[in-house]
Amino acid sequence: MTDQMFMGASTKQGYDIATKSREIIRGLIGDEIKDLKPAEKDIVERIVHSTADPEYAKLVHISDDFVDVAMKSLRNNETILTDINMVKYGITRYDGEVECYIKNEEVKKIAKEHQITRAAAAIRYASENDFEGIVVSGNAPTAVFEAMDLYEKGEINLKAIVGVPVGFVGAADSKEALRNSNIPNVITEGPKGGTPIAVACVNSLIQHL
């Protein structure tokens, strides 16, 4: 990581703002995250940076194996598969592919034929088209469930899941299931989550490549 890339900053002004922001964040959540590994701390700090919501220090849970497995996948330039385009376009400066298939015509057919959501169908489509890498969901619990299901069946070559869908209905259940799985994962407890959380997590890892 170069200084200029600190927390996504690309200019001197941006860097100064990011530095001051990080000081404020450490004042707010430093105690809560003091036992995390450095790369895990960076993930949580960046999530709080991009939401201005210190509650995420309590809500984010990172499995012990997540950072090592995800970093290895990213170092190999494996694919980052996102559930929605907003997440895709938030992930920057990655040398590998960042893919989102939700608007793919084939995905629409799969969704219709199997009566599943397009978000779930997009994961299935990826699994049938040589996907290898990390699944990132900031929106759709059905994408998380589908990825877990395909993983259990040995039908998807995924290494880790960033599963942080947001919402009062269904989201918390999908994240709890993921947290209790043997898949390397990051989740947010309860209804909170969303695009900025997913993006912050992935960009934090990319910054350390």
Place this chain on the structure above:
Amino acid sequence: MTDQMFMGASTKQGYDIATKSREIIRGLIGDEIKDLKPAEKDIVERIVHSTADPEYAKLVHISDDFVDVAMKSLRNNETILTDINMVKYGITRYDGEVECYIKNEEVKKIAKEHQITRAAAAIRYASENDFEGIVVSGNAPTAVFEAMDLYEKGEINLKAIVGVPVGFVGAADSKEALRNSNIPNVITEGPKGGTPIAVACVNSLIQHL
């Protein structure tokens, strides 16, 4: 608005989830937003829906003229100008243009020449290239300040600003300045804000076209 488009849902399953979510949200924030106009209520409900954070009912402020002015602009298919691509790709189902110039080569030159952020330069670039419509900032306080500055000088044809940048440094000041201006606006008080808030606000209006 068709039933199928309720809160962005595009399938029966999505519609059921959105309906249940809205019930929960009304239970959480119904009292706080009871004096708002219907279209304003929808904006706040959709923001809470997309963040699962009921605190936004307290933080969102919508100027009296915002909904009428913004709806007129959108009905005329005027341009929606966003500060970052994440916001652009979250805005769906709009018949007009949704533009983001942050990666434009000309914008990079303007930023370098005038020593301003690319986000600010992108607003200036739009003002010099026949922009007419709504400015939407989910990330960069400098975009909000630049849009306000150009508006005061009569150099940008903007009708309203959705100004909800997030962050512990600078964001709150930009939003307070916008709130106190005579530009039709939506802001979030304090550091909180971000892409999902910007997107929810705009998509809520689009849904009512």
